[in-house]
Amino acid sequence: MKKITSLSITIIFSIGILLFINGCAATEKVTAKSGAQIWGENCLRCHNAPDPVDYSDAQWETVGMHMKQRVNNLTEAEINKVVEFLQSAN
């Protein structure tokens, strides 16, 4: 039980931090990133960076929704930028 209590405290603490930082907006450095840059930095972290020519424009939209869930750290605006980049390069 002791273990559980300390873990709950850790989780509560983490969520507390989360609440606190929720107010912090992304910096200009992050929001100014282009779709190509986000793709180059983020889309190779689990698998290799995907090739734009593999999918049609409509399919990239679907992939965007899928990866938004899996990656789980890109905002909708960022995912849209990546999708637009992939659509422009396919």
Place this chain on the structure above:
Amino acid sequence: MKSLFRFFMLAFLLMPAMTLVSSAQDSTQTEVNKKNLSAASGKTKMLLTGAGWFGFAYDKDAKLNFNSYGFAPVFLWKISDKLFFESEIEAPQGEFELEFAKLNYAVNNYISIGAGRMLTPFGAYGEKWEPAFIERFPNNPIIPDEDFLPGGTHLNWGAIMGLDVRGRVPLGNSRLSYVLFVSNGPSLDNSNGLIDYENLDDNNANKQVGGRIGLLPFSNSCLEVGFSYEQGIAGNSEDSVYQINSEWKDYSKVGASAMAVDLNFVKSIPKIKSIISVKGQFGSYMVDDAYYSVPEGFTANNYAPGDSTLYTFNNTLQNYYAQFSFRPALLKNKCLKNVELLFRYNSLTEPKDAAWSEKDNNGAGGVVTRLDIGLCYWLNWRTGLRFAYEGTTHVNGEQSNELLARFVMGF
């Protein structure tokens, strides 16, 4: 236990409120992007993707064995800008199984809710790195699964039935992501103390709660560290009872909890014209103390007081692996740039006093370790040939070596 559950419920309710605060920031940008997207050609938003593979193993005794093949189609539907459905049918050794079928609803830019059968959002391996086209080795890291444990136990991966809330929080130059989930929870095999997390029908009234928090401290997202925790009652509600010191006990309160830490560092380094990656995951799986029947021929260390037909053990299992890979992807040479070299060290510590854990020649439990050295030749971003040497050292010091190969085609 109850308070933890209440806390998670509260957290679930709070998340949408928290994220609403920050969602206003880039909604204008989103509107612009949406307009652009709606101008895209084609209307079909269904996508069939996935992977197929074929592989073989070679060792001194069995010689060459064409032992691995599989097909895992993934079906994705974008139903609207907010609704999305994903499912996978996996046939790892020819037997079809619905791996996941999950509906996601995007509440706003920062948060979404999912329901159905989903890959367990615990640790990173199961949800993010396991698909055959992503796993760069022809084998998986050592995980506490059927290769090492009796009877098809699904301890730390597979799918759960339940609900999740996931979201992301901008954090200055850093990023934070979270997933919280409620599921049917683990089930306990009361004959041996093994836990199965792939529980499609709930075996008791208690739900499992858990979650993962991922932190990407650097603006270029090169590093992610994740912390996961899950907890629930594993015992069946109508479980059999036993007597200890003339007191009746049953398994209905036996709880199981687990925690994991995962790490992912990926960076392309132009100076050495390469992409390097370091990945790893540590997991610890704990089950509350209980007594189990002593199997025939097994000498236990801790018998029940006055009853040598029952025994107990510290039911904690730990595993970890760490992997390093190096790919000179920025070289001009067409052949070399597609080669990736891989090293992975795996370790599994089963409960040393359990009847079912690996033992040394004196009957004591210990650690199984495995070293994998691999080479991958990529034909495109998700298709490639993988080769590996796999050297396992068992608890009794015995070594087994295998050469493995696998061709994976992502489509």
